[in-house]
Amino acid sequence: MNTPREVPRPPLALYARSRAVPATLAALVCAALLTRWAATVPDVFLDPYRRVPLLSLAPLAVSAAIGTSLHVYGRDLDDTAARPWWPGRLAHLLVLTALAATVLALAVPGDAQVFGSVGMVRNTLGAVGVTALAAVLFGARAAWMPTMLYFSAVYLSAASPRMRQATVLAWPMQAGPQLGAWTAALALYVLGAGLYAARGARPEGPRG
Numbered sequence: 539m540n541t542p543r544e545v546p547r548p549p550l551a552l553y554a555r556s557r558a559v560p561a562t563l564a565a566l567v568c569a570a571l572l573t574r575w576a577a578t579v580p581d582v583f584l585d586p587y588r589r590v591p592l593l594s595l596a597p598l599a600v601s602a603a604i605g606t607s608l609h610v611y612g613r614d615l616d617d618t619a620a621r622p623w624w625p626g627r628l629a630h631l632l633v634l635t636a637l638a639a640t641v642l643a644l645a646v647p648g649d650a651q652v653f654g655s656v657g658m659v660r661n662t663l664g665a666v667g668v669t670a671l672a673a674v675l676f677g678a679r680a681a682w683m684p685t686m687l688y689f690s691a692v693y694l695s696a697a698s699p700r701m702r703q704a705t706v707l708a709w710p711m712q713a714g715p716q717l718g719a720w721t722a723a724l725a726l727y728v729l730g731a732g733l734y735a736a737r738g739a740r741p742e743g744p745r746g
Contacts, residue, residue: 557607562634565603569596570641577646589646589653590696593661594689594710596645598682600638601665605681607634608673608739628735635666635727656714664709664723665689670730673739681739 573596577589607630639662643655665685673681689710696711705718712719 557630558609559607559634562603562607563637566600566634566638566641569599569603569638570645572596573642574645590711591693592646593653593657594693596642596658597638597661597665597710598686598689600642600662601669601685602682604631604634604638604666605669605673605678605685607678608670608681608734609678609742610739623738624735627738628731631666631670631731631734635663635731638662638666652713654714657712660712660714660720660723661710663727667723667725667727667730670734671726672730674730674733674737675740677740677742679742 573592576592639659642658642662646654646658668685668688669681672684676684692708692710696708705712705716706722709716709719709722
């Protein structure tokens with residue numbers, strides 16, 4: 539009796555499945571929808587400063603989802619591949635970052651200069667950069683932790699006037715267009731994306 543032959547999947551579909559891309563995209567959509575709902579609550583819409591938690595929580599959520607997709611199941615296969623993997627890793631991170639920044643920016647209504655779309659894009663870039671850097675240093679599974687710790691520390695200390703003026707250090711809590719905040723976020727993203735593209739995530743054991 540002949541057994542049905544399994545239809546081979548396209549390489550792109552296999553890659554997407556191995557990197558949990560469908561789950562990552564679903565997480566981005568859910569984060570955008572929740573952000574949109576929370577940003578249009580009457581109190582938040584009337585008081586833009588109440589959007590500050592959104593500018594931290596939403597980028598944290600999407601960066602954690604993107605960090606999960608950086609996990610590699612077979613690092614030995616990547617290292618011994620005939621073609622270099624760094625262009626694919628870089629494209630993977632750039633595409634997901636662009637999608638995340640776009641959907642979150644569109645989810646925040648109101649003045650872009652006051653805790654709006656500008657700040658959301660900046661924080662998304664910075665959060666993904668920290669997460670990518672953490673994936674290289676600690677592995678993709680724990681990549682969300684340094685980002686969460688940093689954002690939490692900055693948020694808890696944002697009440698200090700001195701901290702609010704430190705745009706480079708407290709970039710996640712800035713309103714949006716501050717040059718120091720953008721410089722810090724972009725530097726973290728370039729560093730994280732560059733190291734991840736060059737080295738990939740730190741090897742880890744199989745998922746339990």
